[in-house]
Amino acid sequence: MPTEFPMPPVQKNTDGALRRVGVELEMNGLTLDQLARLAADFLGCQVEQTSRYERTLVGDDAGDWVVEFDFRLLKKLGREERRKHDLGDELMNSAEDALKWVSEGLVPMELVSPPLPLDRLGQVNDLIAHLRRAGAKGTGDRITNAFGMQFNPEVPDSEADTITAYLKAFLCLYDWIKTRADINIARRLTGYVDPFPKDYVRKVIDTDYWPPMNQLIDDYLRDNPTRNRALDMLPLFKHIDEKRVLARADDQLIKERPTFHYRLPDCLIDQAGWGLHVAWNDWLQVEHLAYDRQRLQACCEAYGEYWDQGIGGRLLDNWEHRVSRDWLCEIK
Numbered sequence: 001m002p003t004e005f006p007m008p009p010v011q012k013n014t015d016g017a018l019r020r021v022g023v024e025l026e027m028n029g030l031t032l033d034q035l036a037r038l039a040a041d042f043l044g045c046q047v048e049q050t051s052r053y054e055r056t057l058v059g060d061d062a063g064d065w066v067v068e069f070d071f072r073l074l075k076k077l078g079r080e081e082r083r084k085h086d087l088g089d090e091l092m093n094s095a096e097d098a099l100k101w102v103s104e105g106l107v108p109m110e111l112v113s114p115p116l117p118l119d120r121l122g123q124v125n126d127l128i129a130h131l132r133r134a135g136a137k138g139t140g141d142r143i144t145n146a147f148g149m150q151f152n153p154e155v156p157d158s159e160a161d162t163i164t165a166y167l168k169a170f171l172c173l174y175d176w177i178k179t180r181a182d183i184n185i186a187r188r189l190t191g192y193v194d195p196f197p198k199d200y201v202r203k204v205i206d207t208d209y210w211p212p213m214n215q216l217i218d219d220y221l222r223d224n225p226t227r228n229r230a231l232d233m234l235p236l237f238k239h240i241d242e243k244r245v246l247a248r249a250d251d252q253l254i255k256e257r258p259t260f261h262y263r264l265p266d267c268l269i270d271q272a273g274w275g276l277h278v279a280w281n282d283w284l285q286v287e288h289l290a291y292d293r294q295r296l297q298a299c300c301e302a303y304g305e306y307w308d309q310g311i312g313g314r315l316l317d318n319w320e321h322r323v324s325r326d327w328l329c330e331i332k
Helices: 030-044 072-077 087-101 118-133 160-181 186-192 198-205 213-223 234-240 242-246 276-291 293-308 310-316 319-326
Strands: 018-026 046-051 055-056 067-068 109-112 151-154
Touching: 018 118, 018 234, 030 046, 030 055, 030 118, 109 151, 118 276, 151 276, 160 198, 160 234, 160 242, 160 276, 160 293, 198 213, 198 293, 213 234, 213 242, 234 242, 276 293, 293 310, 293 319
Parallel strands: none
Antiparallel strands: 018 109, 018 151, 046 055, 055 067, 067 109
16 A cells, blocks of 8 residues: 555645645666656556657556656757668767767656646655665765756645745745755755745735735746746746746746646655655645644744844844744644
8 A cells, every 4th residue: 555645734626626746756877768667567557658768658547657868958859850871860869879978877867747636645655665676866876966856736726815825834934944855965056946035035924915916926026037946936827827927937948837846855766765755744834834824924923023133133043943843733
């Protein structure tokens, strides 16, 4: 039986269905075909070759899984048809082979799930253990492995107050979450998970900040017109108002979907005992704080007072410790 996972306080979406979550795991240590076959056998799927560097796992009721070499240029080259004995195509093949050789060991393989019902997270954890036993390697294997684990929890609803509550909760808990995540130096240097600007944090945690959707999106885009945040809101905001988002953040990699995009955790798949549950339990603190509006308002007020102390006061008053002491709940 798959490992049972604790659930958020709001488990269903507005349609009455169990909320879903997509999971993305970056790793190496296996070939593309090895990873695809291991995952497909575990999930009861079939492998289809999409291109030279992409495989699709079909047969899951939730949708297709994807296994790919996480390098846009190489994937683009891998989709091109080439002819034998054509000088131009042979030169392109040589360039592609050289690019692949340079990239191996630096660019990860990525396993991407379809949106899975919350009650299947335990199965993902068991799949992680299965891949670890087969030799999958993560961030901790070498200093150049800037590999992450991302997950995309479906929002309970798309109301402005709900989304604002999640943003407030995440910003209030961020110092604690960041320390818990203990991000690899290589990933920190890439800027993929940069912190939110201080002025934006101060704006959002104000207890009177409950804007309408247009203002919520505009405020976010003004200070964060980038995917490089630990909690990337652009896919959700694009789902809600695509035109507004693309006017300020025209990035082809922004995939619209009704989810939060949590990008902070490392992928430590080769470490015994590591799994999705580590970051998931931290994320559930955000879920619980966002759900309890009275506690959320009190936490925002306390965090605002912490910032009002000035740098001298903050040096003597560790907000992360206060979060651990005052603002966490028991996860069951």
